[in-house]
Amino acid sequence: MRFKGLDLNLLVALDALLTERSLTAAARSVKLSQPAMSAAVARLRDYFRDDLFTMVGREFTPTPRAERLAPAVREALLHIQHSIISWEPFDPTQSDRCFRIIVSDYVTLVFFEKVMERVAQEAPAITFDFRPHTDDNDDLIRRGEVDLLILPEMFTSNAHPRARLFEDVHVCVGCRSNKLLSEPLTFERFMSMGHVAVKFGNTQRPSIDEWYLNEHGHKKRIEVVVQGFSMIPHMVTDTQRIGTLPLRLARHFAKTIPLQIVELPLRLLLPFTEVAQWPALHDNDPASLWMREILFQEASRMVSPLTTAEPLVDRTDVVSLNSQIASWPGL
Incomplete structure (x- = not known):
């Protein structure tokens, strides 16, 4: 399907290429053959009148035009996912959602024990993927690749919603x-x-x-x-x-x-103060709202040291x- 001359399927391919920086890996992530992904790159270059990627060694390196397109493309796809595709109500008792959370070992040890106990009782199939802080925390949350980021308030970004924990x-x-x-x-x-x-x-x-x-x-x-x-x-x-x-x-x-x-x-x-931050596009996501409510309730029970x-x-x-x-x- 085309929108003002652009095949919208190409945005999925472009997002995969920007994420993977590899033709083979990008093709695999969106279940395309390598020749089909190569054809998508050619069509993207033709539409945007820019090379979009250059080869540096074996890695696809985005051009400045591709770098500028990256946040808009990711935001558009996330908006479609959360506003159109993920329309079903969230039922924690039935969900097998995996929450991806960037969190320090400190917060994991002193805070998440009670959270895990709550979740095990209320949503036994829910799982967690705890990830360490990296140099690209902001980029990961902007791209919606993590559900929550927990860190000291002084290190948070103003680009996404946040709330204090303890x-x-x-x-x-x-x-x-x-x-x-x-x-x-x-x-x-x-x-x-x-x-x-x-x-x-x-x-x-x-x-x-x-x-x-x-x-x-x-x-x-x-x-x-x-x-x-x-x-x-x-x-x-x-x-x-x-x-x-x-x-x-x-x-x-x-x-x-x-x-x-x-x-x-x-x-x-x-x-x-430790705060929780989440992607702006997840602000009204039922699963994110449920998880955040548990975090806030358990944090409210913590006595100040x-x-x-x-x-x-x-x-x-x-x-x-x-x-x-x-x-x-x-x-």
Whole structure:
């Protein structure tokens, strides 16, 4: 079928080529033969009067015109999928939907346990595909290739809807035998100690605390780099190294690992909020609405770590911590 001279089937082929960057893989993804996909490329080039792709090695590299077309083509196809094709009501008790969620190991460990329990009871056939944060989170959510993205509010995009889930605060962790943590931690001692740091993606993006230090001209003495927060407790055990963790996660690991939890120096107390973000085109999708409602309900039941009766460490009560945050002057 043609719309103003364009065969709309070609948009499916173009989207596959932009995603796969390979003629063979693109043909396979839309169930076309390789000659048929080659013919589609020729017709696309003829219609748009542009090469659209050039070969760099064995990869199809989009031209600037193709790059500009990519978001519009993906948005059009997603709109058709969610507004026209996926018209049936969502029944969680019968659905076998797989939710693709970009989420850190931290949020998985401290939050998703209750979510999974709820889903197992209400929608036993629903499955999850938890994916790590990458360098192209924004592109994946724009293209609708993931259903949800959960990350600190300060790192979210304004291009898609979002909602707050829960709050946390960073703390310093080390081995219980680490005598350097027996006294209140000064900024100077914190910076001079060896650190275990977590970095994300191929570009090695830092976590919030390291990002904040870098923004203010300070650099940690990093001895070990790990791929996720859950590796930090194991890397500080039986060493003099320290790490920075969200308080909820630190308490989670302190139940099974000889972990000492201490306050960060005043200027590094970093309260933050985890938020859920989803593709704009999923805003009214019944399945997405159902999943988001479960997330929001379970998040509302989480007690703030700053108001819990459990003390942060033996020598400091919660009132002191809250007052320090309220008067925090920054760096």
